[in-house]
Amino acid sequence: MAVKQEELNFSRNEQSETTMLPGSFAKAMRTNVIWQFIRFVVINLKMLVVVSKSH
Amino acid sequence: MARVVILGGGVSGHTAATFAAKWLGNGHEVVVVTPNAKWNWIPSNIWVGVGQMKKEEVTFDLAPVYKKAGITYKQAKAVSLNPEGSETETKPFVTIEYTGQSKTGETEDVTYDYVINATGPKLNFGATPGLGEGSQLGDHTVSVCTADHAEHANHKLLESIEKMKKGERQKFLVGTGHGMCTCQGAAFEYIFNIEHELKKAGVRDMADIKWISNESFLGDFGMGGLHMKVGGYVVSSKIFSESLYAERGVDWMIGAHVSKVEAGSIDYELLDGTTGKENFDFAMLIPPFAGVGLKAYGKDGSDITDTVFAPNGFMKVDAKYDAGAYENWKASDWPRTYQNPTYNNMFACGIAFAPPHIISKPMSSPNGTPINPTPPRTGMPSGIIGKAVAHSVCDLITKGESAHLHEASMAEMGAACVASAGKGLTTGTAAAMTVYPVVPDFEKYPGTGRDTDYTFGEIGLAGHWIKHVLHHLFIYKAKLKPGWTLIPE
Ligand SMILES: Cc1cc2nc3c(=O)[nH]c(=O)nc-3n(C[C@H](O)[C@H](O)[C@H](O)COP(=O)(O)OP(=O)(O)OC[C@H]3O[C@@H](n4cnc5c(N)ncnc54)[C@H](O)[C@@H]3O)c2cc1C
Numbered sequence: 262m263a264v265k266q267e268e269l270n271f272s273r274n275e276q277s278e279t280t281m282l283p284g285s286f287a288k289a290m291r292t293n294v295i296w297q298f299i300r301f302v303v304i305n306l307k308m309l310v311v312v313s314k315s316h
Numbered sequence: 317m318a319r320v321v322i323l324g325g326g327v328s329g330h331t332a333a334t335f336a337a338k339w340l341g342n343g344h345e346v347v348v349v350t351p352n353a354k355w356n357w358i359p360s361n362i363w364v365g366v367g368q369m370k371k372e373e374v375t376f377d378l379a380p381v382y383k384k385a386g387i388t389y390k391q392a393k394a395v396s397l398n399p400e401g402s403e404t405e406t407k408p409f410v411t412i413e414y415t416g417q418s419k420t421g422e423t424e425d426v427t428y429d430y431v432i433n434a435t436g437p438k439l440n441f442g443a444t445p446g447l448g449e450g451s452q453l454g455d456h457t458v459s460v461c462t463a464d465h466a467e468h469a470n471h472k473l474l475e476s477i478e479k480m481k482k483g484e485r486q487k488f489l490v491g492t493g494h495g496m497c498t499c500q501g502a503a504f505e506y507i508f509n510i511e512h513e514l515k516k517a518g519v520r521d522m523a524d525i526k527w528i529s530n531e532s533f534l535g536d537f538g539m540g541g542l543h544m545k546v547g548g549y550v551v552s553s554k555i556f557s558e559s560l561y562a563e564r565g566v567d568w569m570i571g572a573h574v575s576k577v578e579a580g581s582i583d584y585e586l587l588d589g590t591t592g593k594e595n596f597d598f599a600m601l602i603p604p605f606a607g608v609g610l611k612a613y614g615k616d617g618s619d620i621t622d623t624v625f626a627p628n629g630f631m632k633v634d635a636k637y638d639a640g641a642y643e644n645w646k647a648s649d650w651p652r653t654y655q656n657p658t659y660n661n662m663f664a665c666g667i668a669f670a671p672p673h674i675i676s677k678p679m680s681s682p683n684g685t686p687i688n689p690t691p692p693r694t695g696m697p698s699g700i701i702g703k704a705v706a707h708s709v710c711d712l713i714t715k716g717e718s719a720h721l722h723e724a725s726m727a728e729m730g731a732a733c734v735a736s737a738g739k740g741l742t743t744g745t746a747a748a749m750t751v752y753p754v755v756p757d758f759e760k761y762p763g764t765g766r767d768t769d770y771t772f773g774e775i776g777l778a779g780h781w782i783k784h785v786l787h788h789l790f791i792y793k794a795k796l797k798p799g800w801t802l803i804p805e
Pocket residue numbers: 323324325326327328329349350351352358359360361362392393394395434435436437460461462499501502608665666667668693694695696698732733734
């Protein structure tokens with residue numbers, strides 16, 4: 262059975278041991294074009310609010 | 317007819333100059349003094365540094381843009397200010413030295429009614445022995461601070477990739493080259509771009525990649541870190557950053573002051589006082605920033621540089637410089653109008669203004685070496701401040717000296733930061749972050765100092781697309797193409 266990437270990353274050294282790592286679902290969503298298009302719209306809107314609050 | 321002289325045609329100065337020219341029209345003169353012939357969208361230098369963009373894609377000629385805007389352009393560097401004039405000149409003036417326009421080396425005194433100092437940072441490589449001399453990059457490391465530096469960095473990166481393809485392991489060291497650096501965000505973006513390119517080139521397994529920085533924890537970013545909404549949680553940027561590094565197999569060394577650079581190695585001192593050496597084959601170390609070294613003289617020729625500028629060379633503005641110890645620091649210490657307290661017709665914007673103090677918690681090693689990030693003044697705040705200052709100056713000219721000054725405090729302003737790896741539309745990925753406000757306000761937000769509705773972070777293609785959009789949008793805006801005023805800073 263192939264070892265999951267997070268198993269390798271967590272075990273690299275002490276520094277990496279205590280952090281959080283994305284699993285395969287979270288990673289897949291990062292490059293899922295439909296989901297990311299929705300996030301693109303949402304992040305842009307949020308950024309616009311930050312910009313308008315800053316002027 | 318009034319004359320406004322803007323020193324520096326970078327992010328902040330270009331914003332100030334173009335808005336001032338638009339608002340003042342033909343009745344008054346706007347002059348830009350800047351040593352560079354080209355404008356540079358600095359954030360995209362990162363992509364030049366990994367060969368994903370050419371220098372020409374991140375720069376354009378300033379002369380035609382200023383001609384179109386009716387701005388007088390002097391390709392020169394400001395050397396000194398005479399805010400009271402001199403024994404032979406009644407008006408205040410700035411002494412400039414040409415760097416182009418067939419007048420290289422010639423000096424001129426340019427009188428002004430208002431002056432805006434937007435000279436940005438001196439890249440102070442000389443502060444670390446071996447990192448460089450003065451503002452010149454040395455031979456041992458690379459930089460991405462200018463488009464030329466980034467091109468050179470890419471050549472060195474390609475050399476390393478070639479070596480790895482031939483079976484030679486390479487060690488990459490990326491981060492800050494001194495205990496008092498800022499701009500960790502740029503190095504952060506660069507290290508992940510390198511990691512991405514090495515994967516693409518099929519040599520990732522031949523590379524050891526290490527981050528070195530003066531932050532006391534990963535994710536400090538010179539802002540004392542931030543708590544942001546990530547996937548429904550409010551998370552410290554420490555966890556967010558550590559996760560990114562661990563996921564990509566990048567090691568880190570933090571709380572580090574680089575004390576010496578030599579061919580293939582650096583000497584460092586850590587916050588706990590330990591010292592050591594770290595070897596590298598390729599190193600990109602950001603230099604510390606200082607003011608560009610403008611002098612100021614009184615009417616009688618006496619040196620009044622200390623009155624106008626802080627010891628780090630940045631211009632004094634309406635900040636609270638005597639806030640004292642960290643425990644006493646408040647959001648209200650930060651400047652609002654950026655007017656010089658001694659001379660009302662002088663303003664500073666962008667990196668050129670002297671901050672009241674740092675944002676991160678001050679730290680030093682047991683040997684007394686200060687090791688803490690200095691405050692970032694990124695693109696969005698630099699642009700917003702440049703616009704606010706231009707607005708104030710225009711109002712002072714058109715409405716009279718009692719006009720209300722426009723305000724833009726970094727404690728009431730957000731910033732967006734997109735650190736993007738790769739350039740392909742579906743193959744890249746980015747960490748998109750916004751922070752509001754940049755300077756934490758613990759009176760308003762006692763836990764995190766920030767509004768967690770507007771301080772968030774996310775990894776994915778969406779942020780990557782935003783980075784692409786920002787690249788084209790800001791270059792379009794800086795070229796003053798139709799509708800440029802509608803694009804926010
Ligand atoms: C590699 C890198 C990546 C970055 N990425 C991001 C990012 O993704 N997002 C973000 O928000 N910010 C980013 N930043 C920060 C951003 O570039 C700066 O905040 C911004 O450029 C500051 O604007 P400024 O006008 O104060 O200085 P600058 O843009 O540096 O402009 C200063 C100008 O003054 C001129 N000058 C210097 N000396 C003199 C003199 N004596 N007389 C007259 N003119 C002079 C210079 O030639 C220059 O044109 C990045 C910075 C770097 C180095």
